[in-house]
Amino acid sequence: MKNYWPRSPLFFLKWLGIACLFFACASSFAQTGASSGEPLLLARNKKSAKAPVVVKSIRHSRKADKTRVVIDLSRSAAYTISRHPASQQVRIQLAKAVIGKPLKHRRNFSVKGSLIRRIEARQDGKNRVDIALTYSGLGMHKPLVLKHPDRLVLDFYPPERAAPPFEIQTIVVDPGHGGKDPGAMSKSGLTEKEVVLDVSRRLKKLIEKRLKKKVILTRNRDVFISLKKRTRIANENRADLFISVHVNSSPRRNTKGIEVYLMGRASNRRALAVARRENAAMHDGLRNFQEMILDDLEREFTKNASLELAHFTNDAIKKNLISKYPTPALGVKKAPFFVLAHTEMPAILAELSFLSNRVEEKRLRSKSYRQRAAEALFKGIKNYIDSLNAGL
Numbered sequence: 001m002k003n004y005w006p007r008s009p010l011f012f013l014k015w016l017g018i019a020c021l022f023f024a025c026a027s028s029f030a031q032t033g034a035s036s037g038e039p040l041l042l043a044r045n046k047k048s049a050k051a052p053v054v055v056k057s058i059r060h061s062r063k064a065d066k067t068r069v070v071i072d073l074s075r076s077a078a079y080t081i082s083r084h085p086a087s088q089q090v091r092i093q094l095a096k097a098v099i100g101k102p103l104k105h106r107r108n109f110s111v112k113g114s115l116i117r118r119i120e121a122r123q124d125g126k127n128r129v130d131i132a133l134t135y136s137g138l139g140m141h142k143p144l145v146l147k148h149p150d151r152l153v154l155d156f157y158p159p160e161r162a163a164p165p166f167e168i169q170t171i172v173v174d175p176g177h178g179g180k181d182p183g184a185m186s187k188s189g190l191t192e193k194e195v196v197l198d199v200s201r202r203l204k205k206l207i208e209k210r211l212k213k214k215v216i217l218t219r220n221r222d223v224f225i226s227l228k229k230r231t232r233i234a235n236e237n238r239a240d241l242f243i244s245v246h247v248n249s250s251p252r253r254n255t256k257g258i259e260v261y262l263m264g265r266a267s268n269r270r271a272l273a274v275a276r277r278e279n280a281a282m283h284d285g286l287r288n289f290q291e292m293i294l295d296d297l298e299r300e301f302t303k304n305a306s307l308e309l310a311h312f313t314n315d316a317i318k319k320n321l322i323s324k325y326p327t328p329a330l331g332v333k334k335a336p337f338f339v340l341a342h343t344e345m346p347a348i349l350a351e352l353s354f355l356s357n358r359v360e361e362k363r364l365r366s367k368s369y370r371q372r373a374a375e376a377l378f379k380g381i382k383n384y385i386d387s388l389n390a391g392l
């Protein structure tokens with residue numbers, strides 16, 4: 001035994017080397033195992049609805065005209081962004097998300113020589129991550145959702161460039177249905193297609209006159225236009241906003257109210273029923289569409305701009321329409337509408353009261369109600385555009 005010891009340091013070093021090699025190999029096997037192979041990806045897709053989104057890292061960089069903050073995610077996530085001028089913060093909330101291990105050690109850090117001074121990430125409860133970006137002298141901010149890998153990118157511009165890089169120039173107003181497709185119909189024969197065309201024409205006039213913006217109607221007469229064509233009109237004209245105008249219907253005659261939709265997973269069963277009815281003009285390819293929507297929904301990104309537009313419109317409806325014509329404000333909802341899924345700009349769909357309800361049908365017949373409804377939609381659009389110009 002005594003003879004053995006003088007050799008032992010070398011002996012141990014050898015073993016240490018072998019052990020290190022082993023661990024290095026083991027960990028690299030683990031890595032390749034986790035990141036390769038299609039079966040694993042499939043499994044991940046199936047599970048992704050339940051597994052929380054992991055916030056892997058937060059990076060920042062400075063470019064000539066902007067500061068960019070990148071939030072790396074394990075997959076797409078629903079998020080909201082709000083700005084708090086009092087505390088000079090932009091806050092991002094990620095739903096169903098957790099802070100990943102590498103980030104746990106570096107949740108809060110200061111940034112030097114940039115518009116963003118400090119970045120703080122916080123686990124709020126079990127499944128929400130709050131990220132606060134403290135700024136000094138900020139102009140506008142612009143979120144951007146990128147894939148491969150999934151990440152949320154935020155660009156921050158200095159105050160002198162406060163004007164948004166895009167200006168709302170063209171608005172597409174989409175009167176639902178038309179021609180062979182009457183849409184909803186009241187007991188006495190008033191059709192959705194004629195009501196929404198009238199409201200849309202009124203809305204077009206208001207926007208052109210008061211905002212001096214270009215307005216394109218997807219139809220300006222009683223003609224059938226496919227849902228696909230409606231979205232093509234908006235996309236090919238590079239519209240900046242898309243407003244689809246509809247009126248609602250329900251088998252329950254006492255159901256009433258006004259609601260504003262944006263693209264997303266159906267908020268509830270009735271929202272899905274409304275989307276099904278409005279999508280009914282799609283005969284061919286409906287299955288494809290639904291498959292595509294599921295794929296889209298997997299990503300579950302909230303289109304922030306559509307959400308904002310929907311809220312501005314909902315508020316304007318409450319203030320300008322419901323104040324005069326009392327009815328429930330059914331609020332902002334999500335549902336997989338074809339026209340909202342395939343338009344490439346902020347897009348909403350308004351359901352302006354129920355043709356199936358006796359009181360609301362009477363309103364929908366009157367010019368004064370239609371004008372008021374158009375005014376309310378106009379105010380929503382105007383307030384949204386004003387908020388962009390204010391860099392809110």
Ligand SMILES: [Zn+2]
Nearest residue numbers: 176183246247
């Ligand atoms: Zn409709």
